[in-house]
Amino acid sequence: MRKVIEKDFRCLNGEIEIPADKSISHRSIIFSALAKGKSIIRNFSDGQDPQSTIKVFQNLGVDIEYISEKTVCVNSQGILYKPNSVLDCGNSGTTMRLSAGILAGRNFISILSGDKSLSKRPMKRIIEPLSQMGAKIISTKETAPLLINGCDLHAIEYSSQIASAQVKSCVLLAGMQAEGVTVYSEPYLSRNHTEILLKYMGANIKTDGFSVSIEKSELSPIDISICGDISSAAYFIVAALIVPNSKLILKNIGLNPTRTGILDVIEKMGGKISILDKQIICGEEVGDIQVEYSQLKGCEISGEIIPRLIDEIPIIAVLATQAEGETIISDAQDLRNKESDRIKTVVAGLRKLGANIEETSDGMIIPGKTELEGDCVLETSKDHRLAMSFYVAGLITKKEISIKGFEWAGISFPTFEKLFTKVKSN
Numbered sequence: 001m002r003k004v005i006e007k008d009f010r011c012l013n014g015e016i017e018i019p020a021d022k023s024i025s026h027r028s029i030i031f032s033a034l035a036k037g038k039s040i041i042r043n044f045s046d047g048q049d050p051q052s053t054i055k056v057f058q059n060l061g062v063d064i065e066y067i068s069e070k071t072v073c074v075n076s077q078g079i080l081y082k083p084n085s086v087l088d089c090g091n092s093g094t095t096m097r098l099s100a101g102i103l104a105g106r107n108f109i110s111i112l113s114g115d116k117s118l119s120k121r122p123m124k125r126i127i128e129p130l131s132q133m134g135a136k137i138i139s140t141k142e143t144a145p146l147l148i149n150g151c152d153l154h155a156i157e158y159s160s161q162i163a164s165a166q167v168k169s170c171v172l173l174a175g176m177q178a179e180g181v182t183v184y185s186e187p188y189l190s191r192n193h194t195e196i197l198l199k200y201m202g203a204n205i206k207t208d209g210f211s212v213s214i215e216k217s218e219l220s221p222i223d224i225s226i227c228g229d230i231s232s233a234a235y236f237i238v239a240a241l242i243v244p245n246s247k248l249i250l251k252n253i254g255l256n257p258t259r260t261g262i263l264d265v266i267e268k269m270g271g272k273i274s275i276l277d278k279q280i281i282c283g284e285e286v287g288d289i290q291v292e293y294s295q296l297k298g299c300e301i302s303g304e305i306i307p308r309l310i311d312e313i314p315i316i317a318v319l320a321t322q323a324e325g326e327t328i329i330s331d332a333q334d335l336r337n338k339e340s341d342r343i344k345t346v347v348a349g350l351r352k353l354g355a356n357i358e359e360t361s362d363g364m365i366i367p368g369k370t371e372l373e374g375d376c377v378l379e380t381s382k383d384h385r386l387a388m389s390f391y392v393a394g395l396i397t398k399k400e401i402s403i404k405g406f407e408w409a410g411i412s413f414p415t416f417e418k419l420f421t422k423v424k425s426n
């Protein structure tokens, strides 16, 4: 689908709710499937990725159904059954890596597969620790499909070279089935929704800085309401910052500190942004974000903040093209392992728009403010975050642009365009 970004508005204005957090949506289904009893998950994400997680766990014999438009009921016996077919994770790395951690400890054979993009993404990062725990996993080239011959696992102490919440969650879920105490440590803290939700559901889990330990645990069912996704809110935040005269209020957004790197960057850049009405819901910080058009300056983004904004780097790159002075993004080499090689694809797209931006091995350099030209077609590389980042860039180009493959936005945010239409104002 080719989408033309129309210039049918003057600014962005209003108050909106952003759809549910994708990471928490996945985890709420997976952990409820492990808990004996009935869990209710309210405000569940309508993205295609969390739908893949639902299908995988239905295929493993768990009773999961929608009881209203956004409410899912998971009725589990706490047992998973040998699936009748291949478990299709679609485009979703979180579905595959978290499911692998569970299936490694179950007494049956299963196969996890994915679409073309997911089949190219590295799985050695989970095969290695799971194999150390005694898991039997077969794959060609250490990518999907993964054949998992489930067996009894034993605990390990694992020190990861990368700050990845998917790897951490995979090992913790395997550790929760293993004899002994599994200890996982990472170089910087990656998103900690797994730790928060498992603890909330009664798991034997302890965190200590960048380290987390887990023992065999029984989970209790939950009744939760999922907050809005800060990674989806990021497109509206950046749009308000760069479209003159804009002001938006985004309601009920997840503000877990392991996810709010983008807010820190915006403050450093001089953006006018504030948090209203902060509270804690089911262990997660939540609040409203108010943001308005701002004069911005460039900044350096590296080190511990990278895992806290990893999915926002494409949209931060768009923002940096509108800031005075240099922005340098480094230590973000894992961006090359996402739904596309996001260092390459973001730089190529923004250059096509006329932005001054350079690719580096572990990030990018954006020397300063450039007017974006437009009058071209951008490729999404079948990557939802590129589709949405380029849409936002297209709001401020001199001439109209079109985006090829815009439908990929639906992987995380099917109502993205509808919500933009709601806040466009004349």
Ligand code: S3P
Residues within 6 Å of the ligand: 022, 023, 024, 094, 163, 164, 165, 166, 167, 169, 190, 191, 310, 311
């Ligand atoms: C996610 C973790 C991150 C992130 C992805 C979602 C999660 O991936 O990029 O979109 O829900 O655990 P990595 O663990 O590969 O960094």
